[in-house]
Amino acid sequence: MASVALRDLYLRMVRIRLVEEKIAELYPEQQMRCPVHLSVGQEAVAVGACAALEPEDYAVSTHRSHAHYLAKGGNLKAMLAELYGRVTGCCGGKGGSMHLIDRSVGFLGAVPIVGSTIPIGVGVAFGTILRKEHHVTIVFLGDGATEEGVFHEAVNFAVLKRLPVVFVCENNFFSVYSALDVRQPPLRDIHVLARGYGLDSHLGDGNDVEVVYAMTNVAVEKARAGGGPTFLEFKTYRWREHCGPHYDNHVGYRSEQEFEEWKARCPITSLKQRLLQRGQATQQDLNGIEAGLAEEVEAAVAFAKASPFPEPELLQDHLYAP
Numbered sequence: 001m002a003s004v005a006l007r008d009l010y011l012r013m014v015r016i017r018l019v020e021e022k023i024a025e026l027y028p029e030q031q032m033r034c035p036v037h038l039s040v041g042q043e044a045v046a047v048g049a050c051a052a053l054e055p056e057d058y059a060v061s062t063h064r065s066h067a068h069y070l071a072k073g074g075n076l077k078a079m080l081a082e083l084y085g086r087v088t089g090c091c092g093g094k095g096g097s098m099h100l101i102d103r104s105v106g107f108l109g110a111v112p113i114v115g116s117t118i119p120i121g122v123g124v125a126f127g128t129i130l131r132k133e134h135h136v137t138i139v140f141l142g143d144g145a146t147e148e149g150v151f152h153e154a155v156n157f158a159v160l161k162r163l164p165v166v167f168v169c170e171n172n173f174f175s176v177y178s179a180l181d182v183r184q185p186p187l188r189d190i191h192v193l194a195r196g197y198g199l200d201s202h203l204g205d206g207n208d209v210e211v212v213y214a215m216t217n218v219a220v221e222k223a224r225a226g227g228g229p230t231f232l233e234f235k236t237y238r239w240r241e242h243c244g245p246h247y248d249n250h251v252g253y254r255s256e257q258e259f260e261e262w263k264a265r266c267p268i269t270s271l272k273q274r275l276l277q278r279g280q281a282t283q284q285d286l287n288g289i290e291a292g293l294a295e296e297v298e299a300a301v302a303f304a305k306a307s308p309f310p311e312p313e314l315l316q317d318h319l320y321a322p
């Protein structure tokens with residue numbers, strides 16, 4: 001089992017939170033010319049799940065991919081440069097927030113077509129089997145993605161071929177402005193639905209990084225040992241609007257009270273309290289960590305803003321249209 005100190009998990013979550021809050025702060029400047037989907041509030045899933053992976057393992061993600069990219073070891077400067085459309089970005093500035101790809105850290109793709117990276121991740125896992133590699137692939141998906149046909153085909157195929165894949169479903173209850181209860185009949189839990197395809201399927205607290213880490217570790221070990229796929233549903237909550245930097249409770253698709261209840265269960269604050277209670281860190285220690293991370297974020301923003309845009313002649317590169 002991969003072993004990561006709790007303090008490191010805390011550090012990784014704070015780093016993601018600070019980056020996303022910085023993006024929210026700077027987005028109104030209109031220099032990032034791509035849509036952004038922030039996952040403030042959901043950091044524990046990305047960090048806990050990726051901490052169970054080895055660097056050679058793979059991950060694929062969705063439109064809400066910043067946390068997954070960073071948790072998988074992605075380069076912060078390259079990510080911000082990508083959001084700013086600069087040539088130093090991880091996709092040369094041509095992908096933006098929703099198309100982060102970085103093969104050097106096994107982050108094989110984020111795609112905003114809902115559900116589309118599920119079969120891609122299953123294909124990646126199939127490829128590792130054919131090449132006799134022992135790498136595991138995590139497929140990050142939202143609750144909304146389980147309503148796409150490809151989800152059902154891909155999970156079935158993964159089960160049939162006993163592929164080394166872990167489906168990590170971040171159930172934040174919403175698909176844009178539609179809550180689960182207007183999209184699905186009552187009493188139909190996503191992990192129960194997935195279990196119907198014949199794979200291990202479990203539900204966990206997505207705001208508790210220790211839970212996410214422990215459950216993903218079991219699934220990753222099983223996959224690596226040839227035991228096939230696992231589906232993990234983690235309930236969590238996004239604090240900000242579906243797309244963009246703002247809060248949007250006034251729109252009316254969720255209540256202020258629900259939002260406040262989840263905010264009170266902040267995955268970072270609760271881990272901080274645990275670290276302090278268990279004597280695994282001091283307040284001074286954590287303040288120092290946070291100050292260092294804030295500096296790192298500022299430096300990455302400065303790097304992104306100072307980087308050049310891609311030259312027009314690069315526009316035709318990486319096109320696969322016939």
Ligand SMILES: Cc1ncc(C[n+]2csc(CCOP(=O)(O)OP(=O)(O)O)c2C)c(N)n1
Binds near residue numbers: 112113114143146174
């Ligand atoms: C095939 C497809 N249908 C619809 C959309 C519009 N869309 C973008 S994000 C999104 C919601 C997806 O919800 P979920 O998978 O739960 O992820 P979350 O946004 O909650 O992280 C939708 C419907 C899309 N991008 N692709």
